[in-house]
Amino acid sequence: MSDAAAAAELAARASYGRLLAYLAARWRDVARAEDALGDALLAALETWPRTGVPDKPEAWLLTAARRRLVDGARHASVTAAAEADLTLMLDERAEHEPHAGFPDERLALLFVCAHPAIDEAARTPLMLQTVLGLDGARIASAFLVAPATMSQRLVRVKAKIREAGIRFEIPAPGELAERLDAVLEAIYAAYGSGWEDVAGADPRRRGLAEEAIWLGRLVTRLLPDAPEARGLLALMLHCEARRPARRNVAGGYVPLTEQDVTRWSLPLMAEAERLLAAAARANAPGRFQLEAAIQSAHAQRALNGKTDWEAIALLYEGLLRYAPTIGARVAYAAALAEARAADAGLAALDAIPADAVAAYQPYWALRGHLLKGLGRKAQARAAYDRAIGLSEDPALREFLLRRQRG
Amino acid sequence: MQYTILVYETASELTARTDPKRKDAYWGAYRAYTTALREAGVMVGGAALEPPRTATTVRQHDGKRRVQDGPFAETKEQLGGYVVIDVPSLDKALEWAARCPSASTGAAEVRPNMSPSPPPA
Numbered sequence: 001m002s003d004a005a006a007a008a009e010l011a012a013r014a015s016y017g018r019l020l021a022y023l024a025a026r027w028r029d030v031a032r033a034e035d036a037l038g039d040a041l042l043a044a045l046e047t048w049p050r051t052g053v054p055d056k057p058e059a060w061l062l063t064a065a066r067r068r069l070v071d072g073a074r075h076a077s078v079t080a081a082a083e084a085d086l087t088l089m090l091d092e093r094a095e096h097e098p099h100a101g102f103p104d105e106r107l108a109l110l111f112v113c114a115h116p117a118i119d120e121a122a123r124t125p126l127m128l129q130t131v132l133g134l135d136g137a138r139i140a141s142a143f144l145v146a147p148a149t150m151s152q153r154l155v156r157v158k159a160k161i162r163e164a165g166i167r168f169e170i171p172a173p174g175e176l177a178e179r180l181d182a183v184l185e186a187i188y189a190a191y192g193s194g195w196e197d198v199a200g201a202d203p204r205r206r207g208l209a210e211e212a213i214w215l216g217r218l219v220t221r222l223l224p225d226a227p228e229a230r231g232l233l234a235l236m237l238h239c240e241a242r243r244p245a246r247r248n249v250a251g252g253y254v255p256l257t258e259q260d261v262t263r264w265s266l267p268l269m270a271e272a273e274r275l276l277a278a279a280a281r282a283n284a285p286g287r288f289q290l291e292a293a294i295q296s297a298h299a300q301r302a303l304n305g306k307t308d309w310e311a312i313a314l315l316y317e318g319l320l321r322y323a324p325t326i327g328a329r330v331a332y333a334a335a336l337a338e339a340r341a342a343d344a345g346l347a348a349l350d351a352i353p354a355d356a357v358a359a360y361q362p363y364w365a366l367r368g369h370l371l372k373g374l375g376r377k378a379q380a381r382a383a384y385d386r387a388i389g390l391s392e393d394p395a396l397r398e399f400l401l402r403r404q405r406g
Numbered sequence: 407m408q409y410t411i412l413v414y415e416t417a418s419e420l421t422a423r424t425d426p427k428r429k430d431a432y433w434g435a436y437r438a439y440t441t442a443l444r445e446a447g448v449m450v451g452g453a454a455l456e457p458p459r460t461a462t463t464v465r466q467h468d469g470k471r472r473v474q475d476g477p478f479a480e481t482k483e484q485l486g487g488y489v490v491i492d493v494p495s496l497d498k499a500l501e502w503a504a505r506c507p508s509a510s511t512g513a514a515e516v517r518p519n520m521s522p523s524p525p526p527a
Contacts, residue, residue, distance in 0.1 A: 144500050358446040359501070388435060389442025394510040401434050 004048035015058045016133035019065065021105035025168035027069055030112075030130060031158040036072065040064035062102065106131060107222040108168040110215075114182035115166050122157045123186040124193075129154060131218075132211055142193045142208045180223070184232045184288060187215045191236050209243075212236060220275070230279035231289030234272040238295035241268035253399040257338075261302040269299050287322040290315055294331075309339035326356050330363050337366075342373045361390035365400060372403070380404075408450060408492050408519040409499040414512040415486035420457050435507040443491060443502065452489035483512040490519065 016037070023033035040061045054060040112118075113127040125143060128134045140150035160166075171179040191212035216233040223229055245263035248254050276292050294315045301307050316332035329352050337345025349367055357363040364387035371380035384404035391397040422428040436454070443449040458477040465472045477484060486508065493499050496516070503514040 144504055145497055146500065149496060359442075382441075385438045385441045386445055388438035389440070390505055392504045392509070394507070397435055397438075397507070398431065401431055401438075404434075405430075 004053055005045055015061070017106050017109070017131040018102075018104055019058065019062055020130055020133070021109035021168075022062070022102050023065055023069065024112075024130070025105040025108055028165070028168070029158075029162050031155070031162070032069060032072060033065070034130070034158075036065040036068035037061070039068045104222070105168060106218065108170055110183050110219065111171060111179055112161060112166055112168055114179070114186045115161075116179075116182065117160065117164055117166060118157050119153070122153045123182070124189040125150060125154060126157055127186050127215065128190060128208070128211060131215065134211065142190075177228075180226055180228065181287075183219065184228055187212050187219065188232060188236075188288070190215065191239070209236070209240060213240060225282070227279035227282040227284050228286040228288050230275045231286060231292045234275040234279065234292035235288055235295055237268045237272035237275070238292060238299055241265040241272065241299070247395065251395060253393070253395040255399075256298065257307070261305075264299070264302050266302070269302065272296065272299075285318075287319065290319040290322060294319065307338070309335055313339045326352065326360055327362065330357075330360070330366055334366050337370055337373075342370045346370045346374070359390060361387055364390060368400070368404065407494065408490055409496070410517050410519055411452075411489045411491065411499070411503050411506055412485060412515040412517065413454075413487040413489070413506060413508045414483035414515060415508050416483055416512045419508065419511050420484065420486060423457075432507075439506060440489070442505070443489065448491045448493050448498075448502065450490040450492050452487065454487040455485060457486075458484040486512075 020030075020033055020037050023037060024030045027033055043064050044057070044061060048054070109130060110127060113130060114123045118126065125139045128139050129136065136151050136154065137147050140147040143150070145153075170176070190208050193208050213233070213236050216229070216236055219226070219229045220233050241264050242256070242259060244265070245259035245261070246254055254260075272292065273296060276289065276296055279289050279292075294312055297308055297312050297315060313332065313335040316328060316335050319328050320332060330349070333345045333348035333352075336348050345366070349363065349370070352363065364383050368380050368384035368387055371377075371383055381404060384400055388397050388400045388404070391400065419432070422432040425432075440449065440452070461475075461477040463474045463476065463478045465474070489502075489506070491499060491502055493502065496518070499516050499518075503509060503516045506514040508514050
């Protein structure tokens, strides 16, 4: 790759979200801002090899993108909207010289992406596309959605943002906590897509975990006083610390309780612990801090070789008050089984409505495991069958097949 | 809405069906998959197909009949079976396709079934 191309790519990676957030906030149109920024990046790739890389690549890209937006507005039929855009653009030019610094609107953009008026299923994809500049095909693969469907969804929500006039702003203090929850949920969904079902085996998804952590770091930097944002980052870092231990050398699946703790990343765990401690000082517990505390309890095994299942079960009880998700209920049952007895865990599983778990793999894997421990062989075999049939990951499928037989 | 998941398998997977070392894992995975489909209440039907070497292809074009040994096209992955499911959306159908063992070895293609009666003209 030539220097110019490399510089263009570097500038794009480093500042795509900042440039897009700024343009979208000023023009109140995410789709047009994306098109303009995309054109500016192409122009950079054409121009820079001839002219050399400008001193301030970001300012160059911003100027080029604005020119596209202005041209676009001029060519558009002269509607009231276009006129408003032009007026706005002219104000804009007077207000900010392109090579002066420009404000960071990424937090406002995150709040737009996770706005209550935006379809929940579209929030995470929208965030990944606008703040990180990920391409649609990659997002579609990560969320197991047809690429055409994903692009339609994204086009629809961008139109909604424009038409509904969703404002690019940080919510007022009174509604900040609730709105921030939606932002954090959307980031966690990106992390989950890289973790949950496929146990980190699938390279097309592995990338998203890193992107989610990057977003988590961004939010904690932009909102340093939000304990839940720190809790989410701590949670993701604790999970990430174990990634290398989730496969053995032969590529086989290794469950958490059997992982080799020497393969856990101590620096990531230490960072997670610092974040969690800092969050706790605010004395405002929440769902993500509790989830991080559960992972922190698991992390203790790297230090003293023990897992305090009773403490973990109690933390899950607390978590269920904030977020009674199916995943948390199944994990609570697993902790109960370890802390007390297999039938206590089984009773907790029985309390979950059957239709909620018809396609939920971890429920059936745990059920098979507990029934096997209780010597109920035929039932264990049937439960394992469902867990195996619901697995996407071949390594997990093999692990469960071995458990079912052995 | 009904969708068909077309199960495309590699030659190696098709061999696993009868390989003494691999057949238990192979059939175990497919039995579990169909169990999960049935228990979730989405399975309409389906079948595993005998391997492509057993195929016979017939073409009657321009009044000429041609009968050929083997599948209609030689490709790296061959149709090994199909499953018909009834789910509310393509998203759900893709979730089930991702769980099909062939998705991680060959491929699982999802097609919406056309409705049984042709749409009114």
